Amino acid sequence: MRPRTHAGTRSLGALSIAALAAGALTACGAQVDTAGGEPSEATGAGCVDTSGDTVKIGFLNSLSGTMAISEQTVHDSLQLAASEINADGGVLGKELEIVTEDGQSEPTVFAEKATKLITSDCVAAVFGGWTSASRKAMLPVFESQDSLLFYPVQYEGLESSPNIFYTGATTNQQIVPGLDYLAEQGVESLFLVGSDYVFPRTANKIINAYAEAHGIEVLGEEYAPLGHTDFSTIVNKVRSADADAVFNTLNGDSNVAFFKEYSNAGLGPDDMPVLSVSIAEEEIGGIGVENVEGQLTAWNYYQTVDTPENAAFVEAFQAEYGADRVTSDPMEAAYDSLYLWKGMVEKAESFDVADVQEAADGVSFDAPEGTVTVNGDNHHIAKTALIGRIGDDGLIYTEWSSDGPIEPDPFLEGYDWAEGLS
Amino acid sequence: MDILLSQLFAGLSLGSVLLLAALGLALTFGQMGVINMAHGEFMMAGAYTAFVVQGVIGSAGISLLVALPLGFVVGGLLGLLLEATLIHRMYHRPLDTLLVTWGVALVLQQVARDVFGAPNVDVTAPEWLSGAVTIGDVTLPKTRLFILTVAIVCVATLSIALKATPLGRRIRAVVQNRDLAETSGVSSRGTDRLTFFIGSGLAGIAGVALTLLGSIGPTLGTSYIVDAFLVVVAGGIGQIKGTVIAATALGLMQAFFEYSTTASVAKVLVFVVIVAFLQVRPQGLVTVRTRSLV
Numbered sequence: 001m002r003p004r005t006h007a008g009t010r011s012l013g014a015l016s017i018a019a020l021a022a023g024a025l026t027a028c029g030a031q032v033d034t035a036g037g038e039p040s041e042a043t044g045a046g047c048v049d050t051s052g053d054t055v056k057i058g059f060l061n062s063l064s065g066t067m068a069i070s071e072q073t074v075h076d077s078l079q080l081a082a083s084e085i086n087a088d089g090g091v092l093g094k095e096l097e098i099v100t101e102d103g104q105s106e107p108t109v110f111a112e113k114a115t116k117l118i119t120s121d122c123v124a125a126v127f128g129g130w131t132s133a134s135r136k137a138m139l140p141v142f143e144s145q146d147s148l149l150f151y152p153v154q155y156e157g158l159e160s161s162p163n164i165f166y167t168g169a170t171t172n173q174q175i176v177p178g179l180d181y182l183a184e185q186g187v188e189s190l191f192l193v194g195s196d197y198v199f200p201r202t203a204n205k206i207i208n209a210y211a212e213a214h215g216i217e218v219l220g221e222e223y224a225p226l227g228h229t230d231f232s233t234i235v236n237k238v239r240s241a242d243a244d245a246v247f248n249t250l251n252g253d254s255n256v257a258f259f260k261e262y263s264n265a266g267l268g269p270d271d272m273p274v275l276s277v278s279i280a281e282e283e284i285g286g287i288g289v290e291n292v293e294g295q296l297t298a299w300n301y302y303q304t305v306d307t308p309e310n311a312a313f314v315e316a317f318q319a320e321y322g323a324d325r326v327t328s329d330p331m332e333a334a335y336d337s338l339y340l341w342k343g344m345v346e347k348a349e350s351f352d353v354a355d356v357q358e359a360a361d362g363v364s365f366d367a368p369e370g371t372v373t374v375n376g377d378n379h380h381i382a383k384t385a386l387i388g389r390i391g392d393d394g395l396i397y398t399e400w401s402s403d404g405p406i407e408p409d410p411f412l413e414g415y416d417w418a419e420g421l422s
Numbered sequence: 423m424d425i426l427l428s429q430l431f432a433g434l435s436l437g438s439v440l441l442l443a444a445l446g447l448a449l450t451f452g453q454m455g456v457i458n459m460a461h462g463e464f465m466m467a468g469a470y471t472a473f474v475v476q477g478v479i480g481s482a483g484i485s486l487l488v489a490l491p492l493g494f495v496v497g498g499l500l501g502l503l504l505e506a507t508l509i510h511r512m513y514h515r516p517l518d519t520l521l522v523t524w525g526v527a528l529v530l531q532q533v534a535r536d537v538f539g540a541p542n543v544d545v546t547a548p549e550w551l552s553g554a555v556t557i558g559d560v561t562l563p564k565t566r567l568f569i570l571t572v573a574i575v576c577v578a579t580l581s582i583a584l585k586a587t588p589l590g591r592r593i594r595a596v597v598q599n600r601d602l603a604e605t606s607g608v609s610s611r612g613t614d615r616l617t618f619f620i621g622s623g624l625a626g627i628a629g630v631a632l633t634l635l636g637s638i639g640p641t642l643g644t645s646y647i648v649d650a651f652l653v654v655v656a657g658g659i660g661q662i663k664g665t666v667i668a669a670t671a672l673g674l675m676q677a678f679f680e681y682s683t684t685a686s687v688a689k690v691l692v693f694v695v696i697v698a699f700l701q702v703r704p705q706g707l708v709t710v711r712t713r714s715l716v
Contacts, residue, residue: 066641069540196686224685229636229645230439232432232566233680239561240425253645256542256637264547264563264634266554286542286637 047122050351054097055090057082057341058117060128060138065105066252070330071130073282074152075100076321077331078127081338084316091342092349099123107137114138118147124351125150125341127334132156132198139164146353150341152334154277154299156202157410158421160378162357167337167372168330169300170380170410175203177385178247178275178298179210181400187244189217191272193234193258194249196223203249203277205421206412213417219243228254231261239267248276255279259291269294275387280328281395289394299329300383301369302396310368326395327368336367340374340381373405380408424559429681430674435566437673438573441666442631443646444653445576446624448665449617450501451654453597456509456618457516459523461650462643463530464500464622468493468629469638470538472545483548489630490572497626498619500530505618510611527643534640545633565634572631576624581662583620593617656696658706667707672696 048056059078061071082096090096099121101113110129117123118141125148129135135151142149142163149164157171182190192207194200204221211218219241222234235258238246250258255278262274275296281303284292303314303326313335314327340363345351348359361376373382382405388396412418443465450458472489479485504526512518551568554561584590595603596613604610632642649672657668672692679688700706 069542069639072540222684225689227645228685230436230676232435232563233429233677234685236425236428236432237681240428253542253637253639253641257635260547260565260635261563264552264554264565265561266556266563282541286544286639288544288546290546 047119048124048351049122050094050124053094055092055094055351056097056099056121056123057338058099058101058114058121058123058126058128060101060103060110060113060117060126062105062130062134063100063102067103067105067130070282071103071105071128073328073331074128074130074334076325077317077327077335078338080317080320081335085338085342091345092351103128103134105131107131107133110134111137111141114141114149115145118142118145124148124345125356127152127337127341129153130330135159135164148341148353148356150334150337152337153330154333156199157206157412158202160380160410162379163353164379165337165340165360165374166380166408166410167333167340169383169385170408171203171206172409172412172415173300173383173385173406174277174298175206176210176412176415177402177406178277178296178387179207179214179216181296181298181387182245182247182275183214183216184400185245187216189219189241189243189245191219191238191241191243191246192221192249193238193246194221194223195228195251195254196225197251199251200249204247206418207247209417209421217243224250224254224258226252226254229257231258232265234258235261235265235267238262238272239265243272246272246274248274249278250276251278253286255283256287259287259295263291269296279390280330281326282328282331284390284394284396285326289390289392292390293392295390296399297388297390297396299386299388299396301327301329301332301367302386302388302398303327304395304397305369305386307368307370309366313368329369332368336365336369336372336381339365339367340372344374371405375408378408378410380410382407425681427558427560429677431560431562431566433674433677434670435570435673436676437670438566438570439628439632439635439646440649440653440673441573441669442569442576442624442628443650444657444665444669445573445580445662446497446621446628447650447654448657448662449580449621449624451651451659453593454513454614454617455516456513457520457523458504458509458622459520459647460504460527460530460643461523461622461625462645462647463527463534464497464625464643465629465632465646466530466534466640466643467500468497468626469545469633469642470534470543470629471496471626472630472633473538473543473638476545481548482546483550486548486551486630486634490627493626493630494623495626497629498623501618501622501625502615504622505615509618510614513614531640531643538640540640542637542639545638547634551634569631569634572627576627577662577666580620580624584662589616652696656699656706658708661706661708664706664708 061075062068086095103110117126127150129151130153132155152167154168154174192204277298317327343363344356344360348355360374364373370384384405385402386398387400389399391397447461450456471493475489476485508522551564554563592608592613595608596610600610653669657664675692676688679691
């Protein structure tokens with residue numbers, strides 16, 4: 001007997017709503033910045049064992065979950081750097097022993113696994129993290145355990161910890177040069193499109209302050225929830241605002257939907273160029289080259305960068321992981337981070353955290369992107385900003401570059417217009 | 423005025439996307455009472471079908487037209503397999519089907535990741551769908567016009583099939599009163615299978631169409647499944663007519679709310695409207711009237 005009635009219908013409806021709620025919750029779970037669990041009091045980095053022929057380091061990337069797409073690539077280039085260093089005699093004569101942990105795209109898991117790497121594996125340093133949420137969850141762990149994290153992704157700035165080295169760009173090495181470039185091109189009005197979370201909102205605050213000080217008009221500011229799939233309304237708004245350029249801080253899959261809509265609506269780089277800060281070589285394939293060809297990006301590294309170090313890096317990476325693989329900015333920053341740590345340790349002649357922190361200032365590495373140098377005060381690194389244009393082969397070609405490496409300034413203290421932002 | 427018309431089109435277009443995603447669910451959830459969380463993954467399978475077909479055929483123009491029916495078959499066969507192996511054991515147990523199909527959804531996502539890789543893939547839109555039609559100052563992207571057409575054709579075909587063919591009569595008979603239909607000689611088992619095949623096949627078609635708009639990756643389905651369920655619940659369970667009205671209304675609401683506020687606020691407002699609506703009319707817009715007791 002299976003009659004269908006209002007009562008039955010109603011309970012089914014209620015059930016499906018419950019199911020939706022459950023689905024929505026899990027979908028959001030990955031993005032929510034749940035504060036990192038308080039790490040237990042332990043001796044921490046004190047247990048690092050350097051008496052043998054090897055020294056342990058930890059790689060902590062999301063190898064599962066929504067961020068795995070991006071973080072797997074970073075993990076690959078970390079592995080490459082480690083095997084190169086080991087083939088070359090290791091660090092201070094000791095072979096690197098890698099302990100890999102999966103952050104599972106969950107900030108809380110990052111905090112737990114970081115604690116585990118430091119207190120039970122006794123690693124000398126940890127490399128990894130991608131989302132700002134994961135970094136912010138790990139920060140208290142590394143500070144209370146007094147260990148070291150090397151974080152390889154460009155981010156929103158306004159942070160500096162003695163226990164973290166930031167090897168990606170901060171805002172004055174990516175967003176500000178991007179704006180400088182647009183202003184140089186005669187752009188007088190901007191439309192801001194971003195995902196609805198911390199990085200785009202902070203970035204757009206900076207962009208608004210810059211625009212106000214430089215006489216650029218911001219004609220609109222739109223945020224789409226992460227995972228938003230329908231951009232017809234936002235593209236309509238962009239079109240009717242008719243700005244000189246669009247500044248895009250969308251993250252993840254939303255870029256695909258945005259650029260498909262943008263080009264389907266007949267807009268292109270000639271009408272209204274889009275400058276993006278979250279699209280690298282890795283993402284272009286999924287968006288479709290035909291939808292982003294000719295658009296602009298701001299990074300510190302492209303696969304096409306013409307240095308001997310980069311030629312060697314790309315060749316080694318493709319030999320290891322396949323000729324169809326591309327290299328991108330976060331991958332290169334992760335690759336650099338391991339070499340920078342090696343440089344610091346060798347300068348300090350010690351694996352001890354305090355010694356490494358002491359020795360950090362001025363350590364440099366001839367990276368694929370060019371020479372990068374650690375700033376001992378804020379633990380960021382000086383790097384050259386590159387504005388690129390996406391070519392028809394899906395690679396990005398440098399269009400403009402800053403005059404040499406830019407000193408990192410995470411709190412934008414050297415910019416009058418940025419006063420009050422931090 | 424132009425922007426109003428543009429938004430009207432954006433709303434209708436979003437409605438057609440929602441409708442395509444929800445139409446199959448209206449059959450499987452609405453008519454059979456099965457909460458199939460893997461419906462989104464059947465869409466994903468359709469999208470990857472388009473990707474594979476494009477790789478084999480090469481020409482974007484023809485491959486889309488080949489992929490549409492093929493996506494239907496792929497989605498349908500996956501649905502048939504799911505019905506035959508798992509779901510038919512759990513009719514009358516909605517909570518169990520919910521959990522089981524969710525598990526199946528996760529498995530399918532991982533299979534896609536293993537077969538096609540974790541990064542998104544790209545399906546090139548055919549030449550004849552690139553660009554937009556401009557009427558006055560109103561721009562209508564051709565891809566969206568195409569999807570609108572596909573949605574209309576699907577709804578029309580499905581309505582005719584349900585109303586005018588013996589197959590449709592059997593499906594409606596089973597929906598209205600399963601026991602009576604069985605006593606009258608209708609094989610409810612066969613009908614269930616067929617309904618599930620058609621419903622899942624429609625998800626496949628939706629997946630192919632969506633390659634024109636969004637990202638094609640293992641988690642494609644999860645972006646649409648929530649909205650699709652909303653449409654079916656608000657539309658009234660078991661009715662194609664309700665699904666069409668609800669999808670259109672939700673699309674228009676999202677477009678106009680988003681235009682006057684922001685995308686995030688618009689989502690909240692749409693949810694609020696649906697929850698409020700279901701308080702007043704828990705059975706949804708349109709319902710089947712039956713004479714059965716309880």
